[in-house]
Structure formats: C-alpha cells, structure tokens
Amino acid sequence: MAKEKIEKSIRKELDSGRMFGPFTYEQVTKQFEFFRTNPLGAVVNGDGSLRPINDLSFPHGRSDIPSVNSFVDAADFQTTWDDxxxxxxxxxxxxxxxxxxxxxxxxxxRQIPTAPHQWPYLMVRDFDDKILLDTRITFGGVAxxxxxxxxxxxxxxxxxxxxxxxxxxxxxxxxxxxxxxxxxxxxxxxxxxxxxxxxxxxxxxxxxxxxxxxxxxxxxxxxxxTVRLPDEKLAKRIRQVQYFLEIGAEFSYNEVEVIAGRLNHVSYILPQLRCYLCGVYRWLKDWVHRNKQRPIPKDAEEDLHVWLTTLKNFQPTRLIARQDPTEVGWVGDASTGYGIGVLIGRRWAQFRLRSMEELDRDMEEGEEEEKRISRLETVAVRLGLLMLLKLGARKGKTFIVWTDNTTTESVVLKRKSKDRFVNHEWKKIQ
Structure with missing residues (x-):
C-alpha cells in the first residue's frame, strides 16, 4: 500500500516536470561526471497520507561516506516562522x-526550483533501482x-x-x-x-x-x-491521556514520547500545566531499555490525572494584554544557616528553617548546597506571594520579584523545573 502511494506521488512529480526520469546508471554518467543517489524515504502527514522524501542524510552513521546533508550548515538557512x-x-x-x-x-x-549545479546531489533511486532527477527543494534536506x-x-x-x-x-x-x-x-x-x-x-x-x-x-x-484547541483535538487528547491511566497497563518509549510532545504543544495555551509534564519527561529519561514496555510511574500518573481534569473542564484561553509589572520592592533571600527572609516595601518577614530532612530529599551527592539554596529561594517566592495576598494584592496583577539565584530566575520564566522539590513548589504556586 505504501509503495503504491509513493509511486503515485512520484508519477505526479514526473508528469508535472518537477522530476525527470527514470534513467539508467549509464544514461546519468553520460550527463554528470559526478553524482550522488539517495534512497527513497517516506513520512506520514497529519492527515494520514504519505509524503516521499529524498533521504539526503544517507548513509546514516558512516563517517567514511559523508551524506549530502553533512556538507550543509543549517545556520546558513535560518527560518522566520511565527510561533x-x-x-x-x-x-x-x-x-x-x-x-x-x-x-x-x-x-x-515543490514550487521552488533548485539550481542546476545542485542537481547531481539530488538524485534518488526508485523501487526498480532506476535513477530519478529531482529539480525542486526536497523533503529530507537540511537546507x-x-x-x-x-x-x-x-x-x-x-x-x-x-x-x-x-x-x-x-x-x-x-x-x-x-x-x-x-x-x-x-x-x-x-x-x-x-x-x-x-x-x-x-x-x-x-x-x-x-x-x-x-x-x-x-x-x-x-x-x-481567545485561543483554544479544536474540539476534535481536545477530545483526542483526553482519550490519549485516559489511555495512559489504565490500571496495570504498560507502554512503549515511543508512546510516551508522543504524548509528551502533544501535551507540550497544549501547554502553550495552558502554561500552568508545564510543571505537570516533568513526571512524564522523567519517565522518558529513566528509560534504560527502549525496546521494553514499562508501567507508568506514580509521579507521571499523578501529573496526567491533573491534565485529564483540566482538559475535561477546558475553556478557551483569553488573550488579555499583559500589564506592566508593578515594582513593590519585593525581595526574597535564603540561607541554609537560618532560613528565608522576604521584604515587600516596608513590610518584612523571616522564616526559620526547621529541618533539613525535607529539603535534602532526592538530593544527589555533591550538589547539596547549590540545590538547597535553589529550593529555599523557590519557597521564598511562594511565601512572598502569600504575603502579597495578605497585603491585599489584586488578582491578575503582575509583580516584580528580585532574586540573586539564577536557577530560581529560570524557573520563574519557565514555570517548571527538573528538580522534583522545586517543581512541586511551582505546582502549589500555580
């Protein structure tokens, strides 16, 4: 079936004059002193149709025979897409x-022609081991x-x-x-x-x-x-999440990788759920034998339950102009020797560290001090928000918080963290 679809697509290219051939090896050598042929490949489009590709990365993993793509610097072909x-x-x-x-x-x-001097590198072999000359920008090329x-x-x-x-x-x-x-x-x-x-x-x-x-x-x-998911896509995402929550089921690495990518796309309109993807990505990271199926870990299961609840109650996201953040003199600082201090204008609070046991959970040897500070700085952000609420801060208002910890700054912008403790705090914050 796939072969028939690819051959049909190639026939259209030949009939339209975008490709020429098929030629024998001897015919091509009479025209080109040097040329490269690449195998046919195919990818599945979003609508389920097949798209033939000219595999310009062939041969894969061979340093002695460089591919056409290996000679192309992607930095020379930057894109200007609007995300x-x-x-x-x-x-x-x-x-x-x-x-x-x-x-x-x-x-x-296929509407964009290539330069004739590039043609010797854009040859492709068909199913009959004949050679086709492709004269258009090809799928499968870095450029x-x-x-x-x-x-x-x-x-x-x-x-x-x-x-x-x-x-x-x-x-x-x-x-x-x-x-x-x-x-x-x-x-x-x-x-x-x-x-x-x-x-x-x-x-x-x-x-x-x-x-x-x-x-x-x-x-x-x-x-x-407003911006929202199409109704059919929303229903599909709900079914896909439910699939991973089946009791006793096991899943392949590829299945988990796919759901991670799809939910990451949805997180553009639900940014508060970014911190509920970390369990899924941690599951992928810990996958040693990728050819074996694995059950869902507890933290990933908990995260997907939150996704399921949110998607079932999804409402279109309003695109409201963000107000300029307000400077209120909000500063947070932390010390493992004492605890946390938060200053908001003329108001301040200090919180003494009661125990290191919770702070040191899941800590790897050699990174204790750095991670302790990062974790405490995140708690300082949460405590600062509680203080702002107590001081009567209006819902939806944006404030500037000052921190001297670059890790905390990064997490504030991304709204998620690889560190379980920090990510858990952001779940509470959001």
Missing part, C-alpha cells in the same frame, strides 16, 4: 475585533526549510504591501491573514495575485476572512480574542 508567542502577543495588543483568513501554499517546497523560507518571505512582503491587511503570520507554508472588519480585502483577490506571481494555493486549506481560523494547531478568535 505561538508571536501570534498571541499580536492578539493581546489589538484594541478591536479582527477577521482572519488562511492561505496555504500548494506543494510548498529545505530555509531555502523555501526566502521566497515565502518575499511573497509575504508583497502581499503586505499590496493588500489592506494588518498582519500576515507564516508557519512554513501556512499563512494567517489578519485584517480589520472594515478592510475591503478579499482572499479571492489574494489568490488571484499569488497565481499571477506563480504561487499556487492549496484550495483544501484555503479559507476566506472569518471570525475564527485554525493556525499552528489552535483555533484563534479575532472577535473574542
């Missing part, structure tokens, strides 16, 4: 409602994303200059157009102009201006300024 943080920041800054539309490049990479990104960025700038739109966000070949409600711009005109420029659109993913659109895996609402 969740960039898109959400834009929505938070909008004062009024906006309309959203989608434009998806048809066969994105693919960046090479596609340059013309895609140029196209985006042309669209921005010629149409009355507020912003265009791009993630590989997906483009989210945003305009004000009174803008006369129509996506039909965008498609027509793109066609004149030689850029074809994927009509199955193209969508006119509406209140809501799906982009980078989330549903964005331009009127209510």
């Amino acid at each position: 969740f943080d960039i898109v959400s920041k834009f929505f938070k800054e909008q004062k009024g409602p906006v309309l959203l539309a989608l434009f998806d490049w048809e066969k994105a990479y 693919g994303c960046g090479s596609f990104g340059r013309p895609a960025d140029a196209w985006k700038k042309i669209m921005m200059s010629e149409f009355n739109v507020l912003k265009i966000f791009r993630w590989v070949d997906d483009n989210l157009f945003i305009k004000r409600n009174d803008s006369p711009t129509l996506m039909a005109d965008v498609v027509k102009r793109s066609d004149e420029l030689g850029v074809k659109t994927n009509k199955e993913k193209y969508s006119p201006f509406l209140e809501e659109q799906k982009f980078i895996g989330f549903i964005w609402n331009g009127t209510n300024k």
